[in-house]
Amino acid sequence: MSTRKILFIVLPLLLLLNSIISYVLFQSSYRVNESYNTMLTRVLLYQQVDEQVQLQVNYISQYTDQKDSSILLQLNNNEQLSSLQAQLQQQPIDRKLLLGVTSYRNLLSSYMSSENTLMLMLDQDSSLAYVDYYNEIKQLSSFISEESYNLISKELSIYSGLYQTIMLEISDMKQSGIYLLIATTLLSLLLAYWISSLITKPIQQLVSVAEKISHGELTATLPRYSPNSEFYILSDALEQMKMNLMKIMDSDKEALQKDKQLREYEIAVLQNQINPHFLFNSLNVLSKLALIEGAEQTSDLTVTMANLLRYHLRQMDKPVPLRDEVKHAKDYFYIQQTRFRDRVHFIIDIDEEELTTRVPVLTLQPILENIFMHGIEGMESGATITLHIYGDKTYTWIEISDNGSGMDEQTKLNLLNYDSPSEIPLSSEQKKGSTGIGSRNVFRRLQLIYGQQHAVYIDSTIGVGTTIKLRIPKQQELKLTK
Incomplete structure (x- = not known):
């Protein structure tokens, strides 16, 4: 396998492992925040419902004492209480608080029904008919206030236990995260050493062979690598260079x-x-002598022999x-x-x-x-x-x-x-x-x-x-x- 492929595999795996560790820690923190926000939202709803109910009861009490029509307009505007009731219906309920929250919702529904009935009677100006409903509303508002504080107390008590449990889990996750961080660090170092060895070791081998070749040791054996490795190309090129040098040297030899x-x-x-100059001069003398004595053929033969010697x-x-x-x-x-x-x-x-x-x-x-x-x-x-x-x-x-x-x-x-x-x-x-x-x-x-x-x-x-x-x-x- 080539070094490039190894890097493409190892580095993404390390990043994925670190991302998983970070995600697990993040999820633990997110659970704590999510549970805290849910609990806080319900506590605020209980408090807002109690405050709104007490405010409505005060408006009714003021209207019965003063008969002021402006107060009646504020009594008829109970949209905020209806909105709070709708939000309360959408909130998830812990199994431990299921009975209390259901009772609380029913109390709020009874209060809003009694308040609507009371408002109809006040519009009809019946001075005695609304007294019973007024007393019922006051009683219901008292129950709602008491139940709101009970639910808030229970929510805080349940969250306290959940918070401790989650904090223990976070502590364990932190410890596990440290161990995983140490493990991934050691693994990264080992992988870095392994990958660097895959790169530096072949280079050192090729450098060693190149030094031998530079000193004239052309019989040095080149290491073999996988055809998929980048060093296969370098080794093959060095082998070709060695063969070319051997051919050049053989050609020179x-x-x-x-x-x-x-x-x-x-x-x-x-x-x-054999003593060519002396022999050449001697042949010239013999040729002259033969010509003087009338031996023309001998003279011609001697001249030819001299020419032959001269050519040599x-x-x-x-x-x-x-x-x-x-x-x-x-x-x-x-x-x-x-x-x-x-x-x-x-x-x-x-x-x-x-x-x-x-x-x-x-x-x-x-x-x-x-x-x-x-x-x-x-x-x-x-x-x-x-x-x-x-x-x-x-x-x-x-x-x-x-x-x-x-x-x-x-x-x-x-x-x-x-x-x-x-x-x-x-x-x-x-x-x-x-x-x-x-x-x-x-x-x-x-x-x-x-x-x-x-x-x-x-x-x-x-x-x-x-x-x-x-x-x-x-x-x-x-x-x-x-």
Whole structure:
């Protein structure tokens, strides 16, 4: 359950509990006030009825003595007494006072009936007929006065006992209210601590993991939360951040590994350049000497060898146009042809527009070298090597094929497995003529430089020959990492 839902449930429950306690206390106080007001209303009614009856009796007494017609008008106006009688009829009666209040109401009704009869007689000016009714009214007024005081006394006595009972209940309710207040306070504190723990504990856990990640400990395990919790989103975001950091670090490691391997390949090339400057100068001397002695073919071969060596001295971190690689391949083939003579033929089929594509140094010559050493070494005649370069809008395709001995599936897989340390085994004679740069190293360099854009395809059959296809992406500027 989310923290928001917990707050929406707990806080209204606490407010409801406090409201119930306040309502119960308020109801107790309201009962006391209500009973007091009811009792006070009845007491005032008894008192007002008694006063009004005595006032009416006084008016009658004055009229019989003075025969004043203005007093008779006041006697006829008994609406206030009728109103008091109506209010008395509406008042609730305590069971303990039911008999007394009923008798009191009957006395008031008898008085008002006798008073009305007396008023009729006074209007007829019968001087003796009203005496009996006058005496009856006086007697009834005396009874009403006495009964009013009795009822008032009983009301106060009953209310005194009820008041004490209610006050005891209020005292108990106050005590219970204090206990409930203490209980709700403790409950509120416990709930506050629980809710704060629900918030602070996950935050502390996430902060701890974030600190570990900031110190490079990317293997730190993130706590798991319910999908309905707000902290699930934070934990998931932190997990995504951790995964992204790991991907970035892996990418950086891979880039560093590529740079390291590329430098290793460059070092391997440089290590195989045995005293290149001395050898280059020596070849120039041999070429001049052969030309002086009339050995033109030897001179041409020496010049070609010097050009080949000069090309090997180029910086490995700078790309070259494919045109230079083709020229270098031709020079290498010329040197090999002096050895194999008519046993091997070199066929070139090149789209001139593709020769502007820039490629790494020493892309073609190592592949040709492997073809001579492993493909056509044992052929007595009819060996053919074909270099076919073509392309489209996106890629330049380099296809090198031979009709040599071919290779089995395992050898082909070894060539395409760049990370394997093994290379095709060379004989001692082959090692003497090899530059030490294998075809697989070429494939690996292309992978490091171009990534997924490059592709290498090998089609080979034992006794038929081998075809190697290189797919090179066309780029306006190629940057090699050194």
